Amino acid sequence: MDNDRSHDNLKEQDYLKDMPNHEFDEAVNTMQSSIQDEIAASTDLLGDKLDISMLKNEYSADDVQYQKKIQNLEKRYSHVRKTRGDGNCFFRAFGFGYLEHMLSDKKDYPIFQENASNSFQKLMDLKYPSFTVEDFFENFISVVNSVKEGVSHTELLNTFREEGMSNYFVVYLRLITSCQLQSDSDFYQNFIDGGKTLVEFCKTEVEPMYLESDHIHIIALTSALGACVRVAYMDRGGDDLSFHDFPEDSQPTLHLLYRPGHYDVLYPR
Amino acid sequence: MATSAAVLLLRKQLAELQKHPVDGFSAGLVDEVNIFKWEILIIGPADSLYDGGYFKAHMTFPEDYPQRPPKLKFISDIWHPNVGKDGMVCISILHEPGDDKYGYEKAAERWLPVHTVETIMVSVISLLCDPNDESPANVDAAKEFREDKKKFKRHVAKCVRKSQEEL
Numbered sequence: 186m187d188n189d190r191s192h193d194n195l196k197e198q199d200y201l202k203d204m205p206n207h208e209f210d211e212a213v214n215t216m217q218s219s220i221q222d223e224i225a226a227s228t229d230l231l232g233d234k235l236d237i238s239m240l241k242n243e244y245s246a247d248d249v250q251y252q253k254k255i256q257n258l259e260k261r262y263s264h265v266r267k268t269r270g271d272g273n274c275f276f277r278a279f280g281f282g283y284l285e286h287m288l289s290d291k292k293d294y295p296i297f298q299e300n301a302s303n304s305f306q307k308l309m310d311l312k313y314p315s316f317t318v319e320d321f322f323e324n325f326i327s328v329v330n331s332v333k334e335g336v337s338h339t340e341l342l343n344t345f346r347e348e349g350m351s352n353y354f355v356v357y358l359r360l361i362t363s364c365q366l367q368s369d370s371d372f373y374q375n376f377i378d379g380g381k382t383l384v385e386f387c388k389t390e391v392e393p394m395y396l397e398s399d400h401i402h403i404i405a406l407t408s409a410l411g412a413c414v415r416v417a418y419m420d421r422g423g424d425d426l427s428f429h430d431f432p433e434d435s436q437p438t439l440h441l442l443y444r445p446g447h448y449d450v451l452y453p454r
Numbered sequence: 455m456a457t458s459a460a461v462l463l464l465r466k467q468l469a470e471l472q473k474h475p476v477d478g479f480s481a482g483l484v485d486e487v488n489i490f491k492w493e494i495l496i497i498g499p500a501d502s503l504y505d506g507g508y509f510k511a512h513m514t515f516p517e518d519y520p521q522r523p524p525k526l527k528f529i530s531d532i533w534h535p536n537v538g539k540d541g542m543v544c545i546s547i548l549h550e551p552g553d554d555k556y557g558y559e560k561a562a563e564r565w566l567p568v569h570t571v572e573t574i575m576v577s578v579i580s581l582l583c584d585p586n587d588e589s590p591a592n593v594d595a596a597k598e599f600r601e602d603k604k605k606f607k608r609h610v611a612k613c614v615r616k617s618q619e620e621l
Contacts, residue, residue, distance in 0.1 A: 316470070317520065317568045320463050349459035352521055356567045392566045393550075394521040 231281055231345045232267040234452065240265060254419050254426050258442070262417075264452035265442060275398035275441075275448040276355040276406075281345040282439045282450040283412055284332050288341065293438055294333065296411045301329045304361050304409070311367055318360065324350065325357040356394065362402050363387040365409035376401045397446060407431040414439045417451060460519045464489045467571050476572050478579045481513075490515045494526075494575065498614060502583040503607055504532075507614035508621050511543070513571065523548045523565035526578065530617045533609040535585040535596035544591035547577045 237259050244251040266282075268274040287294045305322045309315060328344055336344075345351045366373045370383045377386050390396060407414050408431075415437035418427045430437050440451040468489070471481045478499065484491045492513040498504030510529040516522045526548060528541035536544050546563040563577075590596030598606040 314568055314570060314573065316467070316570050316572075317463070320466070321567070324459070348518070352518070353459050356521065360568070388566065389564070392568070393564070394567060 228267065228269045229346060230269045230271075230277060230348065230351050231342065234264045234266050237262050237265050237451075250421065250424070251419070253424070257426055258417065258419065258451075261453060262440065262442075262451045263454045266450040266452070268447075268449055270447050272395035272397050273352070273355045275402065276358045277345065277351065278441055278448045278450045279406065279412075279414065279439065280354050280358055281341070282441065283410075283414075284329070284341060285338070285450075286438050287332050288336075288338060290438070291333075293412070298329060298333070300410045301326060301361075304364065307364050307368065308360060311364060313360070321353055321357040321360065324353040328354055352394065358406060359392050359394070361409050362406045363391045365405040366391065366401070373401065373405065398448075403431050412439065413437045414441060416441045416443050416448075418443045420445050460515065460517060461489055463520060464515060468492070471571065476575070479575045481571060484512060490517070490519075492571070493529075494571075496575070496579065496582075498617075499579055499583050503610040504582050504614060507532075507617040509613075509617055510620075511541070513574075520567040520569070522550065523569070524571075524574070526574070530620065531613050532617075533592070533595050533606075533613050534582065535587045535590040535592055535599050536581055537595075538591040542591065543578060543581075544589070545577055545581055547574060 237255075240255050240258070241252065244255070246252065266278075268278045283297070287297065305318065305326075308318050308322075328341075328350070331341070331344075345354070366383060366387055374383050377383060381389070390399075391402060403414065403416070406412070413435035414431045416429050416431070417440065418429065419442060440453055442449045442451045468481065468483070479494055479496045481492055481494050483489065484493045492515075494511045494513055496509045496511060498507035498509065508530075509532055511526055512529055513524050513526050515524040526543040526545075528537055528543065532541070538544060547565060547569065549564050585596075585599055587596040587599050595606070595609070598609065
């Protein structure tokens with residue numbers, strides 16, 4: 186079976202090798218989007234709130250390392266809400282999770298709203314095209330304002346489940362992140378390896394949709410919006426979970442679960 | 455499902471371009487009922503071999519535009535290293551983001567949701583002035599461009615004349 190598959194892969198590579206460049210790109214894109222279509226068909230952009238114990242079923246019972254980590258997770262958290270693994274999961278989890286939190290606790294809202302409102306001018310100062318950015322901003326700020334205007338939990342959830350609205354929100358969070366990185370480039374430049382300039386990094390790793398987020402994205406987005414986030418890391422390293430707060434020494438209001446390549450929303454007990 | 459956002463943004467852009475036209479091209483719809491397929495008329499830039507030509511192209515937007523790029527295809531015959539013989543324009547700004555497979559395209563020039571029809575067309579027009587023969591979509595045109603400029607110019611001039619006749 187495995188042999189068959191690797192044989193197929195070889196044939197596929199041969200087939201790609203002989204293509205002119207643009208057809209090769211086309212073929213790769215088609216393959217990628219068919220993988221993405223598969224993911225889209227099998228998971229919601231944003232799932233329902235699930236009991237945290239459900240996570241146990243995702244790993245085999247004799248996976249001692251993960252089962253132990255999940256037990257520890259259960260002590261702190263009661264529920265998890267999954268996001269679609271389309272590369273936008275951090276932004277979507279952050280966007281929905283933070284607004285959801287502010288529906289019930291308005292304490293963090295004023296500072297979030299102020300930073301959100303000011304972000305458009307900051308992008309204009311960096312000479313972003315107003316035409317498109319305005320479109321993303323208007324959508325974004327109307328969702329942010331809806332929290333103050335008493336939007337219901339179901340309506341907020343529906344907004345983040347509707348592909349157009351949800352992705353527009355993600356596009357704008359990516360722009361805020363990029364803007365923050367560029368505004369404080371002396372600081373962030375130190376985190377970028379691979380010989381890219383900060384602007385190149387933003388254009389290739391931050392602003393395009395469907396690309397995964399790293400520490401640097403989280404640092405930039407949380408500091409741009411004045412948000413406090415705790416990430417619980419569950420991976421193959423170490424015997425126990427590790428936690429990281431953004432910014433450090435803050436009181437986190439939103440909790441996210443990280444598993445390699447993916448973020449979901451966590452609900453503390 | 456993502457369509458409504460795309461429709462609004464495309465309508466807004468079309469209205470803006472028709473109210474405040476941009477030098478070098480004009481834009482309309484192929485069919486009034488379909489906002490996802492535009493007809494673009496590109497005016498051959500004055501300082502290029504394409505001067506005097508009027509080239510028709512269709513720009514087709516995906517349903518999840520602007521998260522993904524449109525495609526641009528010349529309907530008029532055009533002889534250019536970066537336009538395939540089928541008319542497809544091969545330019546980095548219309549490529550999905552991702553690893554650079556060939557190492558000579560600046561990744562920073564790839565598709566981003568903030569791009570507009572105008573920013574795309576600015577890149578396409580500059581490509582007419584300055585072909586990139588390192589990543590050709592039309593290998594014969596690229597070879598001619600590199601090795602036999604005279605023949606290349608004749609080929610282009612023929613397309614320019616044909617485009618004028620078809621106008």
